Amino acid sequence: MTDQAAAAERIRRLAADIRASSPAPLQGQGRGLVIVAGGARIFTNAYVLVHMLRHALKSELPVELWYFGQAEVSAAMAALIEPLGVRLVDANPVIAATGANIRDGWQLKSFALLHSGFAEALLLDADQVPISDPAACFDWPEYVEAGAVFWPDIIDLRSDNAVWALLGLEPRRAVSLESGQMLVDRRRHGAALRAAVRLNEAADDLYRLIYGDKDTYLLAWQMLGAPYALVSHRPYTDEFMLVQRDFSGNALFQHRTNAKWQYGGEQRKLFGFQHEAACLAAMAELERRWSGHAFTAPDRSLGAREVEQELIAAGEFVLESADEPAFTIRLGEHAEVGAGRAVDRRHWWVEDSGGSHKLVLSGSDRPGYVLERGDDRIWRGQRHRVPIVDVSLYGVAGAEPVALPAPGLVDELLRAGGAFGGPAGVSQQLVDALGLIAAVLPGVRERIATLAGLQTDPIIASRLLDLAERVTPPPPLSRVDRTLKFETGYIRAEIPE
Incomplete structure (x- = not known):
């Protein structure tokens, strides 16, 4: 049997299993937004989204942000976004508890909807910028009647796409969904959400036929005959952004698919884009308060952590080197350098060094400065980038890195x-x-x-x-193959001007 034939057979068996299952209804409380935003790049966009929702649109909708472990959302990142009314959900323990085969951000969207704590959820991609408070979507008559609202993409699923027959559905040309926004009453559509997760778990087979997660929702709802409302207006689009509309045709969601917010970079200006000033203000705030990296300091002792707390409480220091003027530096919480941050001093921590302590300032991947505290409570050591020079930090000191990790x-x-x-x-x-x-x-x-x-x-x-x-660490995520290996199965939609 060829690989293609084996994949087709697995999809057929999956479809039969989904139809034979009888999952229990889902529970939840209230209404809210669900965002999948792991990693520094996507987190940057999520921060802009939530910040402008709170400050520009005055939205009070609670938010869940899902991610894969501390490698994707560090303590510093959590401290930035939680005060904006965001509940962080580490997907790893939820996946481990359920045994789900979820390894990729596209897959995680359906899983997050299934396991959200909300009764009614609006999923938004992190690179979205709503034009008005999306809380109004929950009161749309179309949503109240069907319990689910989807939005169209600019392409259609072709009638000759093999996915129809493999899932036991009648082949037809159908509007492809754009899953950057989805509105679902989880209590009414638990079975369809479970089916969507099952389809996404089969990503290695199914993503060969459809583009990622986007049409798993269409197929899941149709397999179970579940009702949904489809916005009848195709999105406005250019090469950088999709603008999805409401049922009256008014612009609602600005999906910056190819113009994501870039930490430390120049932001792309888009014609007709709304709330740009609020988004740029959010970016400026983020860049002022965060290094741009999902960084977790190495293991260290309780004594070293106590010294860190002393340094945080002390406020600002002066860092001097032999070849440049002295400058002010602030050692902030969660290993973040505040004032005085540079490419080789984004993060910091304290380690034990013999009977003393050493202070490490690092860039993204290696120590930039290593200093040891002297009896006069001044840290002295060296800068490790060329040219290597002596440095001192008023108040504490450092030493060359030891060959083995310090006790922690x-x-x-x-x-x-x-x-x-x-x-x-x-x-x-x-x-x-x-x-x-x-x-x-x-x-x-x-x-x-x-x-x-x-x-x-x-x-x-x-x-x-x-x-x-x-000792069992979290299993590494294996990459999901996102390449369409069979015939593409899509055709560009005919969208009237």
């Missing part, structure tokens, strides 16, 4: 859990605690393995190696 929370937890001595073996409680740390901090298993290599007692070394194997 992992070491302290191992010691408290008896891994270096005491009864044979280690408790499941210690394994579980280390697993939680591994979910939010990098290098936990590697640190345990390093400590095992330093042991002179082979029993303890073996115990640590066994423990490193038992």
